[in-house]
Amino acid sequence: MCLDIDDTLIDFTSAGKRALSMLIGRADMWPLWERITDWHVARVVAGEIDYGSMHERRTQCFLAELGIVVDDGDAARFERHRKDALRSSWRLFDDVLPCLEWLRAADVLLAAVTNASGTHQRTKLADLGLSRFFDHVAIAGEVGAAKPDPVMFHSVCAVLDCDPSEAAHVGDKLHTDAVGARDAGMEGVWLDRAASDAQAPEGVHVIGGLDELPQLLVSEFARIGVPVQR
Numbered sequence: 403m404c405l406d407i408d409d410t411l412i413d414f415t416s417a418g419k420r421a422l423s424m425l426i427g428r429a430d431m432w433p434l435w436e437r438i439t440d441w442h443v444a445r446v447v448a449g450e451i452d453y454g455s456m457h458e459r460r461t462q463c464f465l466a467e468l469g470i471v472v473d474d475g476d477a478a479r480f481e482r483h484r485k486d487a488l489r490s491s492w493r494l495f496d497d498v499l500p501c502l503e504w505l506r507a508a509d510v511l512l513a514a515v516t517n518a519s520g521t522h523q524r525t526k527l528a529d530l531g532l533s534r535f536f537d538h539v540a541i542a543g544e545v546g547a548a549k550p551d552p553v554m555f556h557s558v559c560a561v562l563d564c565d566p567s568e569a570a571h572v573g574d575k576l577h578t579d580a581v582g583a584r585d586a587g588m589e590g591v592w593l594d595r596a597a598s599d600a601q602a603p604e605g606v607h608v609i610g611g612l613d614e615l616p617q618l619l620v621s622e623f624a625r626i627g628v629p630v631q632r
């Protein structure tokens with residue numbers, strides 16, 4: 403079983419919005435921040451820049467869109483303050499620990515699969531007590547591919563020594579997580595916490611919370627042949 407981290411296990415968006423609005427004094431710039439972040443992460447995965455410099459470059463690009471020009475030192479200070487604010491407000495969704503404890507009790511191999519920075523994500527998992535649950539943490543920048551690229555999903559299956567048809571991936575992004583996993587030959591599960599109006603395509607399972615995952619694993623996945631135990 404593979405699980406996305408941000409907004410699947412950890413309420414990252416809420417924390418990110420709070421940190422950003424605290425620093426810039428306005429609460430309407432999160433969509434711009436996300437678009438700029440996605441573009442810079444894609445450059446990291448492509449090997450054009452490293453994660454260390456990506457954060458400062460992203461900040462410079464974001465602030466430039468607001469009409470604020472900063473040098474490297476100012477961008478680095480902005481990032482330090484933002485990360486401090488983030489780290490103090492990370493929270494798990496209430497359904498995370500019961501779900502992970504059930505999966506471990508069922509002897510299911512678990513992987514965390516993320517397109518974000520490895521150091522950043524491993525710190526979050528450790529700070530929130532999640533590291534103990536995972537047999538593997540897959541980082542896009544380390545794999546050299548990012549979700550929804552099948553290479554990302556197949557690399558995890560190789561580490562866990564299973565065929566993609568024996569694995570499932572759960573994430574909050576319909577296309578990046580669920581459709582990407584389905585197209586890689588895995589069971590794709592869309593975690594739609596907001597109960598949105600979007601329609602999941604054929605072959606994608608939908609759950610409203612991680613509390614629904616054990617039942618899906620036992621009933622639907624057992625029916626189609628995904629093993630519950632290793």
